[in-house]
Amino acid sequence: MLVGLTALGAPAAQAADSSGGTDTPEPAAAQLTPPASGKVGGSAGLYAVGGGLVMVAGGATLWVKRKRAGQITIH
Numbered sequence: 001m002l003v004g005l006t007a008l009g010a011p012a013a014q015a016a017d018s019s020g021g022t023d024t025p026e027p028a029a030a031q032l033t034p035p036a037s038g039k040v041g042g043s044a045g046l047y048a049v050g051g052g053l054v055m056v057a058g059g060a061t062l063w064v065k066r067k068r069a070g071q072i073t074i075h
Helices: 002-007 012-016 044-069
Strands: none
Touching: none
């Protein structure tokens, strides 16, 4: 009987437990470890946006240079 229950996916410990307890699993967010500092600076978002703008501007500059040099053709 016990082997039949474990084959269906019920763990052996659960199958043997007849207390009928309604234990709910712990949420996944509660299992994550908090960051080492516990706090991110208030200007972190501004740095991320600024860094993204610098990357886009650099890519656009490179594209314009290649376009003027004739290396890029638009179909």
